[in-house]
Amino acid sequence: MKPISIRPADLARPHVPLLKPYVPGLQPAEPGWIKLNTNENPYPASPRVVEAIGREAAADRLRLYPDPGSSRLRSALAAHHGLAPENVCVGNGSDDILNLLFRVFCDGEQPAGFTVPSYSLYPVLAAIQDGDVVKMEFDRSMDLPIDRLASCGATILFLTSPNAPTGVGFPASMLGDLAQRFPGILVLDEAYADFAEGNAIGLVREYPNVCVTRTFSKAYSLAGLRVGYAMGSESIISLLDRVRDSYNVNRLSQAAALAALEDQAYFEETLRRVKNTRDWFQRELVERGWYTYDSQTNFLFTEPIDEDGRAGPEVALSLFEHLQENRVLVRYFPKHALTRSFLRISVGQESEMATLNEHIETWTGSE
Amino acid sequence: MKPISIRPADLARPHVPLLKPYVPGLQPAEPGWIKLNTNENPYPASPRVVEAIGREAAADRLRLYPDPGSSRLRSALAAHHGLAPENVCVGNGSDDILNLLFRVFCDGEQPAGFTVPSYSLYPVLAAIQDGDVVKMEFDRSMDLPIDRLASCGATILFLTSPNAPTGVGFPASMLGDLAQRFPGILVLDEAYADFAEGNAIGLVREYPNVCVTRTFSKAYSLAGLRVGYAMGSESIISLLDRVRDSYNVNRLSQAAALAALEDQAYFEETLRRVKNTRDWFQRELVERGWYTYDSQTNFLFTEPIDEDGRAGPEVALSLFEHLQENRVLVRYFPKHALTRSFLRISVGQESEMATLNEHIETWTGSE
Numbered sequence: 001m002k003p004i005s006i007r008p009a010d011l012a013r014p015h016v017p018l019l020k021p022y023v024p025g026l027q028p029a030e031p032g033w034i035k036l037n038t039n040e041n042p043y044p045a046s047p048r049v050v051e052a053i054g055r056e057a058a059a060d061r062l063r064l065y066p067d068p069g070s071s072r073l074r075s076a077l078a079a080h081h082g083l084a085p086e087n088v089c090v091g092n093g094s095d096d097i098l099n100l101l102f103r104v105f106c107d108g109e110q111p112a113g114f115t116v117p118s119y120s121l122y123p124v125l126a127a128i129q130d131g132d133v134v135k136m137e138f139d140r141s142m143d144l145p146i147d148r149l150a151s152c153g154a155t156i157l158f159l160t161s162p163n164a165p166t167g168v169g170f171p172a173s174m175l176g177d178l179a180q181r182f183p184g185i186l187v188l189d190e191a192y193a194d195f196a197e198g199n200a201i202g203l204v205r206e207y208p209n210v211c212v213t214r215t216f217s218k219a220y221s222l223a224g225l226r227v228g229y230a231m232g233s234e235s236i237i238s239l240l241d242r243v244r245d246s247y248n249v250n251r252l253s254q255a256a257a258l259a260a261l262e263d264q265a266y267f268e269e270t271l272r273r274v275k276n277t278r279d280w281f282q283r284e285l286v287e288r289g290w291y292t293y294d295s296q297t298n299f300l301f302t303e304p305i306d307e308d309g310r311a312g313p314e315v316a317l318s319l320f321e322h323l324q325e326n327r328v329l330v331r332y333f334p335k336h337a338l339t340r341s342f343l344r345i346s347v348g349q350e351s352e353m354a355t356l357n358e359h360i361e362t363w364t365g366s367e
Numbered sequence: 368m369k370p371i372s373i374r375p376a377d378l379a380r381p382h383v384p385l386l387k388p389y390v391p392g393l394q395p396a397e398p399g400w401i402k403l404n405t406n407e408n409p410y411p412a413s414p415r416v417v418e419a420i421g422r423e424a425a426a427d428r429l430r431l432y433p434d435p436g437s438s439r440l441r442s443a444l445a446a447h448h449g450l451a452p453e454n455v456c457v458g459n460g461s462d463d464i465l466n467l468l469f470r471v472f473c474d475g476e477q478p479a480g481f482t483v484p485s486y487s488l489y490p491v492l493a494a495i496q497d498g499d500v501v502k503m504e505f506d507r508s509m510d511l512p513i514d515r516l517a518s519c520g521a522t523i524l525f526l527t528s529p530n531a532p533t534g535v536g537f538p539a540s541m542l543g544d545l546a547q548r549f550p551g552i553l554v555l556d557e558a559y560a561d562f563a564e565g566n567a568i569g570l571v572r573e574y575p576n577v578c579v580t581r582t583f584s585k586a587y588s589l590a591g592l593r594v595g596y597a598m599g600s601e602s603i604i605s606l607l608d609r610v611r612d613s614y615n616v617n618r619l620s621q622a623a624a625l626a627a628l629e630d631q632a633y634f635e636e637t638l639r640r641v642k643n644t645r646d647w648f649q650r651e652l653v654e655r656g657w658y659t660y661d662s663q664t665n666f667l668f669t670e671p672i673d674e675d676g677r678a679g680p681e682v683a684l685s686l687f688e689h690l691q692e693n694r695v696l697v698r699y700f701p702k703h704a705l706t707r708s709f710l711r712i713s714v715g716q717e718s719e720m721a722t723l724n725e726h727i728e729t730w731t732g733s734e
Contacts, residue, residue, distance in 0.1 A: 006576050008602040011522055011552055012471050019609040024435050038432055045429040053619065057420040062412040062623070063588035065405055068391050092459055095612050103495065104379050128470065128610050155378055185378055209373050221430035224618035235375040242386040243495050245462050251591035252420065252619050256429070 015130045022124040025331055034355060036346040037329040039164075039192075039299050041221035043273065043349070045256070046266040049222070052259035053252050066251040069241075073249075073258050077229055080261060081201050087231055089240040090257075092248045094191060094215040094228025097240070098158070099125055101211065101230075104239045105156035105185055106131035113154030115145075117165060117339050119189060122158050140338060142168040142293060150181035157182055160189045162196050162296035165333060165344040169296030172198045179207040185236065188212045191228075192297035194219030195275060201231060208233040218298055219271055220260045227257040274298050278347040284357060288364075299346045307365040313340040322363045328356055382497045389491040392698055401722060403713040404696040406531075406559075406666050408588035410640065410716070412623070413633040416589070419626035420619050433618040436608075440616075440625050444596055447628060448568050454598055456607040457624075459615045461558060461582040461595025464607070465525070466492055468578065468597070471606045472523035472552050473498035480521030482512075484532060484706050486556060489525050505705060509535040509660060517548040524549055527556045529563050529663035532700060532711040536663030539565045546574040552603065554578045558595075559664035561586030562642060568598060575600040585665055586638055587627045594624040641665050645714040651724060655731075666713045674732040680707040689730045695723055 009017045025038035056062075070090035078085045091097035102125045106112040111132035114122040126133045134154045136145055142163065149157060159178075162169040179186050190212050193199040203210045211232035217223035227249060230240055260267070282300055285292040291303040291311070303311050304319045313334065320332040320343055330346070333339035347353070376384045392405035423429075437457035445452045458464035469492045473479040478499035481489040493500045501521045503512055509530065516524060526545075529536040546553050557579050560566040570577045578599035584590035594616060597607055627634070645662055652659040658670040658678070670678050671686045680701065687699040687710055697713070700706035714720070 006550065008552060008575060008600060008606060011477075011576075012606050013474050013477060016471050016606055016609060021609050022613050024432065024613045027432055027434060029434075035431070040432065041430045043430070044427045049429065050424045053424040054421050057417045057424075060411045062416065062591045063408045063410070064402070065391070065394060065407065065584070065590045066593070067394060067396075092617075093612070093614060095614065099612060104383050107380050110378075110380060183373065185375060208375060209378075217432070223432045224429040226433070226614060226617040233375060239375060239379050239383055242383060242388050245459070245466060246389050246391045247460060247462065247593060250459075250593040250617065250620060253617060 013130070015127070019127055020124070022121050026329055028329070032327055034328045034348060034352045036348050036352070036356065037331045038223070039218060039297070039346045040223050041218060041270065041274065041298070042347070042352060043221055043270045045221040046260055046263040048259045048263045048266070049256045052255045056252055056255040061251060064251075066247055066249065066254060068246045070249045070254050073254050073261075076258055076261055081231060083201075083204065083231060084234075086234045087204065087237060089230045089237045089244070090249050090254075091228045091230065091244065092253075093217065093226035094189070094213045095121060096226070096244070096248060097213050097228050097230045098122070098187075098189070100240045100243050101156060101185070101187055102126060102129045102131065103243050108132055110155035111153065113149070113152045113157040115149075115159060115163070117333065117336050118158070118160040119164050119191075120333075138338060142166050144170050144174055144178070146174060146178055149178055154184055156185040156187060158187045158189060160191070161200065162192050164192065164297065165299070165331065165339060165342075166293045166301045167192075167295035167297040167299055168293050169196050169198070172200060172202070175200050176203055176206075179203050179210050182209070184209065186210050191215045191218060194271060195278070195298050196296035204231045204233070208235060211236050216257050216260060219274075220257070220267060221270065222256060222260060225253045225256050227253050274347050277350050277353055280350075281345075281347065281353050299344050301342050301344050303342050306363075311341050316341050316343055319343060319360070319363055323356070323359055326359045328359055380497070382494070386494055387491070389488050393696055395696070399694055401695040401715060401719045403715050403719070403723065404698045405590070406585060406664070406713045407590050408585060408637065408641065408665070409714070409719060410588055410637045412588040413627055413630040415626045415630045415633070416623045419622045423619055423622040428618060431618075433614055433616065433621060435613045437616045437621050440621050440628075443625055443628055448598060450568075450571065450598055451601075453601045454571065454604060456597045456604045456611070457616050457621075458595045458597070458611065459620075460584065460593040461556070461580045462488060463593075463611070463615060464580050464595050464597045465489070465554075465556070467607045467610050468523060468552070468554055469493060469496045469498065470610050475499055477522035478520065480516070480519045480524040482516075482526060482530070484700065484703050485525070485527040486531050486558075487700075507705060509533050511537050511541050511545070513541060513545055516545055521551055523552040523554060525554045525556060527558070528567065529559050531559065531664065532666070532698065532706060532709075533660045533668045534559075534662035534664040534666055535660050536563050536565070539567060539569070542567050543570060543573075546570050546577050549576070552576050552578060554580060556580050558582045558585060561638060562645070562665050563663035571598045571600070575602060578603050583624050583627060586641075587624070587634060588637065589623060589627060592620045592623050594620050641714050644717050644720055647717075648714065648720050666711050668709050668711050670709050673730075678708050683708050683710055686710060686727070686730055690723070690726055693726045695726055
């Protein structure tokens, strides 16, 4: 028997045992929940996706390694966005892409910058990399602090655009200005850009230091399949290809994403429904007098007011718990002054949002 | 337009632009090839796998994130191997697991050790991590250089067991001895252990510093789906869980691997056929007088002899090229003295091996 003195944690790189894993939103195993906590699409994937998966699974190819470069998908994405295949890298979800960007550009000497609040995975990925970070706080307006960002000194800057968890979109002219002025790699994490008025893909063609990341998890209803991608200059993409796993995207995911991309009619229709529901529900919240950011995403960030007219962390938490008791999941971010009086509510189907509304009514006592 | 002076490669961590990506075996897009180059299973995945994928795809769950912990699969694997779920971590292929092990235990101060030859991904993963390495050469016997391994000074030691590309298995007693004596993390990469007489899972229960990795890509015919796993002490597994992507294994892969694991009858039957074909073909090679290692895997490593009775790199390359001209793919590793006179031939279906045999006959001129 091994001497008791060998403890694996003592052999790990010193920062690893101290890491706090990313906490994903709750994924209840049992049915019956209204799930408005992880910004999934309330509508199923395109029927053509299901067909493509069935075809691929039945074709006696599961035993074969997938295309290591996801080349058909890469070419289709390039054509879709008016880029060349050399400008696209496909990942096992856009989280894979973000992780690769940290591995290429961030370490103890090369800091990564990000805004607070934004996607809470950035600090987790920086910590895994044992990398330096520069955090830049928003104020309550959620306007882009562009001078501070441009001069933040990071080697790579991550900007969730439109932002999360607020849903706020940033004007394209402002992003172009930032790309022009920031002397590092500017990552525009466009996980939610399909739901927005504009996007920054044009900047990829213009600026060699801009990388736009996208996902099939939200607007394409494929969170279960883990497909995301980066768009950037050939130089950025070739660096990502050097550090990624050679078979990072599996066979069924490649086939499914390709089918989803090709069914643009279904995509547009789903998008239209989600945006309609979002705009209706945003008006509902505003009519209640709840401070709610204009959403360019598939979620709403709102500051609940209780029956006594109060807002604040206790009030947000109280509604969060009330909803959870009624099997409605939303997301609460208690750790930051700008988020802890708010709840983030993913846009569900219209009937789900109506049920949510009823539970809000019982909570406010207006029913 | 951005000043021309900004070049992304100049902003990358200095070692990244110098990385040479791992070169996976050729995956021809067109049909008609006999593919004996990447150790895939010649038999399709279990019909229950195809059913499970169809069920999961049709169930309106693709839009939902997968279980972040792959918990059902993790529990099933633990039960299958007589371990607890806390001893198992599931990855996006065992390459994902290997990558995580490098990220936890290897850097510029903590070297990773591996034998040469072995799985050519190890040096690639070490280089991505900008980590130190200790390489230990086999001699032609391919016996385990156990004293050198035990005292190699690495923090983590990777041993492909049975070995690749030779196919040689190592006695369990010797691996136990190494686990006992090596004062670091001992990774036994058992990608091919399903095809072997023995395995080292018993060591996981005994030694907190042993980590065994496995894959569904070979014996379970699921290379296209990217599912692998690590087994180790709770301490090792919790370190891997800290650095892995929270949604690293997608929904269909989890469902498929679970179905494959549950269909042990199919698994055993496929295994039996591959091993029978391997043993027959090994006898064929030995009868030709070709030096061939005893294989404990689903491939054979053999030193071809040409019609003039010569062996050597030119001879191996000549057969490799002859086979490729006849649309039979095998693998040739020209970079090392112990591999460059050999070819690695994956075990295909009996009819494929018979065709291979015919092409060998034309090459040797014995036909």
